[in-house]
Amino acid sequence: MKFAHLADVHLGGWREPKLRELNTRSFCAAIERCISESVDFVLIAGDLFNTSSPSFDALKTGFQKLRELRDAHIPVYLIPGSHDFSPSGKTMIDILEEAGLAVNVAKGDVVDGKLKLRFTVDAKTGCKITGMFGRKGGLEKHYYYELIKDHLEAEPGTKIFMFHSPIAELKPAELAGMDAMPISLLPQGFDYYAGGHVHVVQHEQLKEYPNVVYPGPLFPNNFSELEKLECGSFVLWDNGKITHERVRLAPIVKVHVAAQNKSAADVNAALDKHAGSNGVQNAIVLLRVEGLLSQGKPSDINFTAFAETCTSRGAHLVLRNTNKLESKELEEIKVNTASVEDIEETLIKEHAGQLKILPAEQEIALAKELMRVLSAEKDEGERVADFEKRISQDVNKLLGL
Amino acid sequence: MEFFVTKGLIVSGEFGNILVREKQGKTLELGELLIADTPQGKILLQVFDLVYGSQLAQQQLELLSGLKLEENVGLQFFDEAMRNYILARVKNLVTINDGKSRVAKTLPQCFAEIRDVAASDVQFLSEKKSAPLFVGNLRSGSKVIDVPIYLDGRLALSHHLLIVGTTGRGKSVLMHTLLWHTLAEDYCGLLVLDPHDEYYGRTGNGLKDHPAARERVAYYTPKQPPAGAHTLKINIEQLMPGHFLGVVDWSPPQRQALHAYHQRYEARWIDAALRGEPIDGGFKEDTLGVVKRQLMHTLSVSVDNAGLHCHGIFDTQAGQSTIEDMLRALESAKTVIIDTSEFSGAQEILMGSIIATEILERRKRGHTDVKQAPVVSIVLEEAPRVLGKEILERGPNIFATIAREGRKFKVGLTAITQLPSLIPRDILANMNTKIILGVELKPERQAIIESAAQDLSADERTISALDKGEAIITSNFLPFATPVKIPAFEETVKAFTKPARSFAGISP
Numbered sequence: 001m002k003f004a005h006l007a008d009v010h011l012g013g014w015r016e017p018k019l020r021e022l023n024t025r026s027f028c029a030a031i032e033r034c035i036s037e038s039v040d041f042v043l044i045a046g047d048l049f050n051t052s053s054p055s056f057d058a059l060k061t062g063f064q065k066l067r068e069l070r071d072a073h074i075p076v077y078l079i080p081g082s083h084d085f086s087p088s089g090k091t092m093i094d095i096l097e098e099a100g101l102a103v104n105v106a107k108g109d110v111v112d113g114k115l116k117l118r119f120t121v122d123a124k125t126g127c128k129i130t131g132m133f134g135r136k137g138g139l140e141k142h143y144y145y146e147l148i149k150d151h152l153e154a155e156p157g158t159k160i161f162m163f164h165s166p167i168a169e170l171k172p173a174e175l176a177g178m179d180a181m182p183i184s185l186l187p188q189g190f191d192y193y194a195g196g197h198v199h200v201v202q203h204e205q206l207k208e209y210p211n212v213v214y215p216g217p218l219f220p221n222n223f224s225e226l227e228k229l230e231c232g233s234f235v236l237w238d239n240g241k242i243t244h245e246r247v248r249l250a251p252i253v254k255v256h257v258a259a260q261n262k263s264a265a266d267v268n269a270a271l272d273k274h275a276g277s278n279g280v281q282n283a284i285v286l287l288r289v290e291g292l293l294s295q296g297k298p299s300d301i302n303f304t305a306f307a308e309t310c311t312s313r314g315a316h317l318v319l320r321n322t323n324k325l326e327s328k329e330l331e332e333i334k335v336n337t338a339s340v341e342d343i344e345e346t347l348i349k350e351h352a353g354q355l356k357i358l359p360a361e362q363e364i365a366l367a368k369e370l371m372r373v374l375s376a377e378k379d380e381g382e383r384v385a386d387f388e389k390r391i392s393q394d395v396n397k398l399l400g401l
Numbered sequence: 402m403e404f405f406v407t408k409g410l411i412v413s414g415e416f417g418n419i420l421v422r423e424k425q426g427k428t429l430e431l432g433e434l435l436i437a438d439t440p441q442g443k444i445l446l447q448v449f450d451l452v453y454g455s456q457l458a459q460q461q462l463e464l465l466s467g468l469k470l471e472e473n474v475g476l477q478f479f480d481e482a483m484r485n486y487i488l489a490r491v492k493n494l495v496t497i498n499d500g501k502s503r504v505a506k507t508l509p510q511c512f513a514e515i516r517d518v519a520a521s522d523v524q525f526l527s528e529k530k531s532a533p534l535f536v537g538n539l540r541s542g543s544k545v546i547d548v549p550i551y552l553d554g555r556l557a558l559s560h561h562l563l564i565v566g567t568t569g570r571g572k573s574v575l576m577h578t579l580l581w582h583t584l585a586e587d588y589c590g591l592l593v594l595d596p597h598d599e600y601y602g603r604t605g606n607g608l609k610d611h612p613a614a615r616e617r618v619a620y621y622t623p624k625q626p627p628a629g630a631h632t633l634k635i636n637i638e639q640l641m642p643g644h645f646l647g648v649v650d651w652s653p654p655q656r657q658a659l660h661a662y663h664q665r666y667e668a669r670w671i672d673a674a675l676r677g678e679p680i681d682g683g684f685k686e687d688t689l690g691v692v693k694r695q696l697m698h699t700l701s702v703s704v705d706n707a708g709l710h711c712h713g714i715f716d717t718q719a720g721q722s723t724i725e726d727m728l729r730a731l732e733s734a735k736t737v738i739i740d741t742s743e744f745s746g747a748q749e750i751l752m753g754s755i756i757a758t759e760i761l762e763r764r765k766r767g768h769t770d771v772k773q774a775p776v777v778s779i780v781l782e783e784a785p786r787v788l789g790k791e792i793l794e795r796g797p798n799i800f801a802t803i804a805r806e807g808r809k810f811k812v813g814l815t816a817i818t819q820l821p822s823l824i825p826r827d828i829l830a831n832m833n834t835k836i837i838l839g840v841e842l843k844p845e846r847q848a849i850i851e852s853a854a855q856d857l858s859a860d861e862r863t864i865s866a867l868d869k870g871e872a873i874i875t876s877n878f879l880p881f882a883t884p885v886k887i888p889a890f891e892e893t894v895k896a897f898t899k900p901a902r903s904f905a906g907i908s909p
Contacts, residue, residue, distance in 0.1 A: 088905075104908055106908060107907070107909070108904075108908075109909065113902065143902075143904060144628075145615055145628070146904070147628075149628070168631050169631065169634065169719060169720075171721070171726070172721055173636075173639075173721040173722055173725070176725035176729070182632070183632065184628050184631070185628055206632075360587050397905075
């Protein structure tokens with residue numbers, strides 16, 4: 001049996017057009033590799049799309065590549081992730097399934113208030129696949145608590161469990177702040193646990209849980225991930241042998257300038273030196289400048305000149321990160337922008353507890369869900385009245401009205 | 402309108418020791434609460450002793466009993482109720498005026514009638530605080546009054562809580578009850594080192610049954626974890642030399658060697674110490690050998706040419722975020738339970754020491770905004786193991802530090818013991834709330850009475866007579882030493898209903 005395990009594709013992610021294109025190309029390259037490797041099936045462990053109502057371009061790419069897989073007789077098994085899940089069930093994942101391009105394996109029945117998942121059996125290999133989607137704020141954890149596991153664990157044959165959640169026991173130290181669920185919530189004794197959501201490349205073998213695998217995102221999702229991972233990746237399972245396949249589209253050149261106790265002029269000189277060096281041809285140049293300037297302001301640093309020089313020398317793209325660049329003149333302005341989600345999370349937590357109608361944890365989760373529902377955009381061709389009605393229904397459903 | 406039955410009449414006595422004649426047919430109990438209605442307000446009284454009273458002289462009483470015993474002569478008294486009776490010694494607790502209590506400073510009138518206390522008399526006790534810590538229902542003798550008693554949890558937990566009681570008197574039920582009710586609150590995070598693996602409820606009722614357990618309880622166990630529990634693994638690179646203070650009886654050179662290893666090798670200092678890698682400072686080989694053996698023993702780690710082999714919860718690979726996860730859970734007002742039932746004593750203390758040290762240090766260094774932060778309380782069973790006089794004479798540890806200065810940083814101890822006399826007086830005095838269950842040994846009662854927030858000098862007999870689940874709370878944050886009855890934990894669990902769950906998004 002040979003299969004590919006992808007996760008966190010985030011089609012439609014990245015606002016920057018070149019990065020969005022690289023993200024799309026990474027997905028295309030991975031699918032093409034799956035076809036050339038003649039895998040028996042492909043797993044996508046959540047977040048194929050960056051939202052539950054993706055853009056036209058993202059949809060076009062998604063449908064096109066999944067159709068190529070279908071034409072090559074390679075079935076796709078997936079679960080929705082925290083980005084492309086919708087409690088209403090009206091997502092593009094369902095349309096993919098309706099179109100016969102993928103199978104959502106998070107299927108089951110509610111039995112006596114408990115959740116009984118069903119297996120989807122791959123016709124060619126007989127492999128039995130089931131799983132649980134991811135939800136924003138880790139809300140899927142409640143589903144796991146109510147999961148009937150006996151029949152899943154007792155099922156004979158080769159089994160795969162797909163999940164889209166961080167596991168506490170596997171979290172690396174740098175992700176300590178991330179909410180995670182204990183591995184004891186997963187059913188035991190599956191041959192392979194196909195994870196998603198955590199953007200790390202990881203393969204762990206735990207007692208009762210052999211082969212818990214996070215393939216990493218198919219393309220890095222932010223500046224820090226580009227620095228750390230440099231490229232996207234997925235996993236190939238070939239009769240028990242696991243390999244991490246990297247999808248390299250452009251070389252990464254990292255430029256780090258320590259600005260601590262330096263003047264803006266010193267930093268400009270350092271940037272000139274780096275911009276003039278070789279090796280940026282077709283590369284994504286990641287410029288990180290950090291530290292407290294002894295003289296001058298960040299605006300005195302000529303980032304434009306650096307970018308122009310790099311571009312003129314053939315760089316594909318120049319990205320800069322100055323989150324930790326501070327000036328004595330502007331010391332009071334500190335914007336810690338790790339990611340949009342982090343900022344949202346921080347702000348919600350800061351303001352939680354003011355209503356006193358729900359426990360803080362539930363209030364935070366509700367706030368996140370409300371933000372998600374209320375940020376939905378009008379679909380193409382959807383009438384304003386229908387759009388308003390849809391939003392109103394989603395909000396009512398969320399609030400239990 | 403409430404109807405009150407007179408239970409007795411004040412006869413004589415003095416402030417704090419008033420003599421009451423019991424009305425025939427009524428029964429006064431040790432610890433019973435009574436009310437004397439006076440023009441100044443209601444005076445709340447409590448029985449602390451019971452004696453016989455008679456209009457007959459002692460010699461006559463002895464003669465009459467002899468006649469009954471030896472001659473089988475019937476004992477018939479004319480107007481018996483007038484001649485033989487019970488006298489109760491009672492003390493004034495507080496005066497209640499307009500529903501508010503103040504310190505009692507007056508005596509009720511002589512011959513004033515006394516009656517049972519009613520829930521309406523003591524409503525001021527059941528006022529729910531902004532940070533409520535439920536400890537039980539008001540008790541009058543052995544009768545339970547429908548008045549829930551709440552402490553101000555922020556104050557009580559940060560100013561340390563001591564739970565004292567002989568085995569079988571209800572310490573465990575009380576702790577279950579306290580933990581259960583704090584799960585619904587967001588003012589405190591509790592770290593529970595659980596040597597009997599009883600609080601989570603792996604096999605029976607426990608905190609896992611609380612409706613908020615999924616969000617508010619993090620349970621770590623080295624054994625096969627039930628669904629929802631975390632496998633306990635701590636990465637040895639997360640450990641610091643300071644975590645081992647008070648865990649092992651280090652000599653000064655050994656302690657210096659720990660720090661020397663850390664200074665040179667930083668995160669991998671334990672690895673270096675166990676492999677016998679060189680350090681500066683001219684330490685003797687013997688010293689380094691002892692350090693290595695003690696670390697190996699405490700961490701259940703062995704070493705050979707292939708490297709370190711981990712046999713317990715301390716690991717070279719897994720558990721990189723465990724300490725941070727626990728700290729974040731506590732700072733988010735969650736309850737962290739660590740199953741230490743398979744730990745050695747040293748490992749259990751090390752586990753507590755790691756978390757306690759990190760919580761206190763972060764708050765001291767200003768990493769946590771103490772004003773906004775929840776109170777963190779560390780629950781220690783068999784507290785003299787870390788707070789005992791003998792232990793502390795060998796050297797300080799983090800728990801003694803917290804007992805003395807933790808309150809400034811909203812870090813407190815919840816110490817459980819049946820032997821409070823082993824804890825130094827200054828630490829006992831720092832524990833401003835004490836929940837006293839039945840204590841049979843006189844030296845232990847004395848230790849607790851001498852360090853109580855209220856004068857319990859007259860209550861020794863009452864304390865020894867406390868039945869299972871009956872307790873007296875003495876606290877700087879209560880107007881008087883309050884008798885309570887702790888409800889059976891099974892009833893507490895039954896009273897809560899689990900919310901129905903929806904499974905939106907699951908495809909049929």
